[in-house]
Amino acid sequence: MKRILCRVASSFRLVKLVPHIERNDRVGDSRTDEALPAQKFLNSEMSSLATFASIKEAAVAAAGIATNELKCKKHEGRSLLISGLSRSGKSILANILRRNYNYQYLTTDYFLKVFFSIQDDQARNSFKEYFYDDIVKRWQTGLIIEGDDFILKNRRAIAQLDHEIDIAGADKLSRRWDIPFILLGNANITPDAKVKAFRKFSCKHECWTSTLDEDTIYKYASWLIRVSEQLRNVANSQNMHYIELDPRQFDYCIEVASHQVAALAGLMPKTS
Numbered sequence: 103m104k105r106i107l108c109r110v111a112s113s114f115r116l117v118k119l120v121p122h123i124e125r126n127d128r129v130g131d132s133r134t135d136e137a138l139p140a141q142k143f144l145n146s147e148m149s150s151l152a153t154f155a156s157i158k159e160a161a162v163a164a165a166g167i168a169t170n171e172l173k174c175k176k177h178e179g180r181s182l183l184i185s186g187l188s189r190s191g192k193s194i195l196a197n198i199l200r201r202n203y204n205y206q207y208l209t210t211d212y213f214l215k216v217f218f219s220i221q222d223d224q225a226r227n228s229f230k231e232y233f234y235d236d237i238v239k240r241w242q243t244g245l246i247i248e249g250d251d252f253i254l255k256n257r258r259a260i261a262q263l264d265h266e267i268d269i270a271g272a273d274k275l276s277r278r279w280d281i282p283f284i285l286l287g288n289a290n291i292t293p294d295a296k297v298k299a300f301r302k303f304s305c306k307h308e309c310w311t312s313t314l315d316e317d318t319i320y321k322y323a324s325w326l327i328r329v330s331e332q333l334r335n336v337a338n339s340q341n342m343h344y345i346e347l348d349p350r351q352f353d354y355c356i357e358v359a360s361h362q363v364a365a366l367a368g369l370m371p372k373t374s
Contacts, residue, residue, distance in 0.1 A: 157225055161232035168213065168233075169240055172206045177244030179203055179367040181279075183272055185252035186286035186333070187326045189300065189311060191347040191356060195286065196248045198360045203369055206241070210249025214257070223256050231271060238279045253285070253333065263325045267332055273342065282366040285337050285344045286359075287330025296323035299349035 154160040182199070186192045193209070200207045213233070220226035230251075237247065251257050255268035269285070276283035288296060297319055304312035311319055330346075337344035345362060347355045364370070 157228045158232045161229045162236045164216070164229075165233050165236035165240070168208065169237055172208075172241070172245070177204065179205065179364070179369045180243055181238060181241050181245040181281045182247070182363065182367055183252060183276055183281065183283040184246060184248040184286065184363075185250060185269070185272060185284070187250055187253070187329050189303075189309075190286045190288055190326065190330065191352070191359075192248045192250075192286050194356055195284075195347075195359055195363065196246045198356065199246060199363060202360065203364065203367075204244075206245045208237070208245065208247050210247065210251035214251065217251070217257070227256070227271070231275075234271075234275055235278070238275060238281060242279055242281065252283075253329075263321055267329060269333070269336065269342075273340075282343060282363070284363055284366070285333045285342065286347055287333050287344065288326060288347060288349060289330035289334050290346055290348055291327060291350065293320055293323040293327060296327065296349060299352075 154163065182196075182205075184192045184196055196205075196207055196209075199205050217226055217230060220229055234247070237245075252272035253267055253269050255266040257265070269283075272283050275281075291299075297316075300309070300311040300319060300323065303309055311322070314322065334344045334346070336342065343366060345359045347359060
């Protein structure tokens, strides 16, 4: 246990969050320091993590740092968990909701390097569970947390195309604090059409998919579709929220989705 906490402490001392304005690769994504005040997750205060008696204590302390720069505002909308694979539309949806309803916004990308530093799967999963639970406990209204970390089991730095899907943790978090958990996907499309959408997007915006060769991007598109189908089936069988974002009608779909999610959060929909 002490060894694990030392590794976590080391990560907290060394890792800094790169402001998202430097990796702005999304349509309508105007992330700025003002819009996203939580630009630093890790600081020297966490150098004492190794002295914590348990993973839970360390995770709760980390959650405090992760949220200490968020602006506390009175907010009527319930907090939201949004997930799906990369390039499924979750960040664009989160930003529309942030702009229209003044949500605070965190992405799980902020925390991945810390999670990756914990090599033991059981310890890492325990840390994540306590960490996200404490964040939502602090912010039951007015906060969006989005990322694929909510659906990928034992996520690694580079997601494998056979990565196991597991939404149990996020579903448990959602039900415990009565906040919506939204799954996004692109199930109703062919791999060729999805690849075309990738290429069209990367012509106008910086995007990691532009670095992939044709074979790799086709395999990723196929995997995204398979995972989307899986998420949709799980959502339908367990009375959860799945939203299809068809890249061929993306602007229309994302606007409809923003209204749907606003309603789930208890807000009156606005035109984006």
